[in-house]
Amino acid sequence: MYSKCCIIVINQPCCRQITRIDQEMDKLSEKDFLEQVTSNQNIIHKVCNMFCQDEDDRRDLFQEITIKLWMGHKSYAGQAALTTWMYRVALNTAITLKRKKKRVHETHPLHPNIQISDENEGGVSQQDIDFLYLAINKLEAVDRAIILLYLEEKTYEEIAEIMGITRTHVGVKITRIKKKLEKHLKHVSA
């Protein structure tokens, strides 16, 4: 028996919180599961914002991801960081969940309820956010998943582990997605 602790750094909207998880615990208990998912819910929200365009869809996807996390929590044995496992389950669910066919193509940006109080606060304007979501909405599901992990500053190794592709392929994909985004950004800015 060993009692080795690992430190997981969780990126919260306003602060950075450090949580210790004892690796002696093979599986997440119900209490631990609820605490961990609640404290890391930002991950699920980010995935929902990336894949869904309206509030109802986002709530449905959030619920579905929580169900999948709960269904798989017993198979989580600490072999990967908890956040990596959460990203894996969340992205797997978001990409493979059956969606209704969208008959009407949206022409306006649809994004989470974001209202910037101060225009150009931190060098970011409301228009920048609109452009970002217009460009992201044009990407395919897999590209959205990769760019989400890239924007979350995950390493190529982590992206490769979550997506199930090689590190080299991650590099190639990111370069291509950047080109696509650049093209879309130029198009929407024009």
Next chain:
Amino acid sequence: MELDDLKKVWTKVNSDAKHPLYSVKDISDFRKARSKDFSTWIQNGILIDLILKCFFIFAFLILIWLLRDSTLYIFVASAIILLGFVLIFLEIKYLKTSRDLDKSNISVQEGIKAKLAFLKTYYYRIQFLQGLTNPMLVAAGISFYYYSTYNQIVISSTKDILVILLLLFVSFLFTLPTTLSLYGYHYRILKSSLANLEDEVSWNTAISKYNKQKKCLYWIFGSLLFIGVLALTYLVLL
């Protein structure tokens, strides 16, 4: 906006986004909710179909007892019951296979591949097995009708046999186009996602190919159903 600004905007978006902050109780309630994933949908569909098949097997057992004087009917009903048991056995086997789709500790690529493999093979078999429940319902219904009206099964001519066979065929076809096309679009989406991950074909090509195949499928099933109904009408009016 330049590409380099993306991360800055993304960080800003996620710090300002007013998404609801769920409590432990909310998360606890979410996990207990019913999943909308297609694996759960398929599992529920199989369970409902298993109950229906058991009900029809029971109905045929009652019919055998009611029509115990007719040796031919006992033979036919026994064959249907035997077929029902085989179908139930196969559906239980596929139900177990569908539960493998709920594995969570796999990569995105593995997840897409598992769902694609299931949709490509088992889904169509399951729909075929479930489609056979309709003829069982029609056969049981006809049998009960004959028993309540004539106290026996009266099939006096070849025309009667043809009408019954056509009814069984049409009832089998009735729900099949809907169930077959239900996940066709989802299959194409998953296929194009996997292709994108592995860099094969483009999304648009996959979607347009699907739309062409869907139209073709609707024409085939529509024509078959139309011919079946026409033949049935003709035989009834003859």
